[in-house]
Amino acid sequence: MDGIHDMGGMHGFGKVEPEPNEPVFHAAWEAHCLAINRAMSYAGAFNIDQSRAAIEELPPDVYLTSSYYKKWALRLENLLVKLGLADAEEIKSGHALHPGKALKRKLNVADVPASLTRGSYARPAQAPARFVPGDRVRTKNIHPATHTRLPRYARGHVGVIESLRGCHVFPDSAALGKSENPQWLYTVLFEGRELWGDGAEPSLRISIEAFEPYLEPA
Template identity: 35%
Template sequence: MHPPRRHEPVFGEPWQGRAFALAILSSRIACGGVNTDAFRHALERLDRAAYLGDGYYGRWLNGAELMLTERSILAPGAVEARARNLRGEHVDEPPIPEPDRPHYAPTAEGSLRAVDTVPAFAVGESVRARNMSVPGHTRLPGYIRGHVGVVESRQPAAVLPDTNAHFLGENPQHVYSVRFDSRELWGADADPFALTVELYESYLETIS
């Protein structure tokens, strides 16, 4: 990649800027407010063609369409029908169902929140990433589950993506930067280096 050039356009092609704006607006409409976690969860559930075949901003459009369809704001097949009409095929659009927007209202802007509880882990403490299977969205990487690392620093508390993505509450928690040794994660033959991951408190457990 080349470094940014003076007066370089923000988007490589004009349609990408429109796609970006449509995805942001669609997310607000579908979620009743800004919910980055719900949008990420929509992207995770796209099939291979929708995720990879249409490029980065095409992926955003496909994710937005999924969210709008799930919330019954768009009817399944509505986008395809409109595209065919633009090509002059004259097809009927499917009827729009009754909207099913979630009862969601963020308590503040952004994802950072104040937490009254005392942090469960201290800087320098050895911790283990929980070896747990999450049925929906999570920010706990699979390759660190069950492995031991060291708390390097504590970050500001933030909304828990696992519940926020499903409109089950913000559930804010303390967040920790945890350093893992590459050989702990991938075995003794791995090249030696340190990997730091930001992890929510419920992703970690003490080492007895």
């Protein structure tokens, strides 16, 4: 979706302000928010693309004015209701009023260390890869109302396939919660001038990780 989350190249957000000696968490609730989200994704309640889509679907003003972990909390509340795992009354009251649904698994203490390792998103291919490194490609000018990982700034532009990264879960499909619809994934390299015009930093090159359905031959 063409949402506020798609920030690459936007102006007006000001300087980057690193915080010296930043703590891992700024408040204990942030740590709990991270952990309950991790435990629910481990349980198979939702996949990573559904969770990203739920953050993108927050209203733009809420997105811009909420801290990272507040967005995670709002996202979790919305996903629980949307997926029928809890209802609004339970979330408001802070207590379960109905039995839970069966999930794939439950994260117990013994499995926490293994749960910290990212899973693999590689999947068997449905067809041979269409492109090889060195091919010139043009990103499609697409504007789906649902989740996509093709950023706006890189749509409709010509780049070069730099690497083939394997065949991966396709976020645009997985976010809908139905099929993983695996697709070939490439690193596509663009000249700065191609994306930003003649005013671009002369030496700048930018790459995105692009799924095959985002690309056509150029």
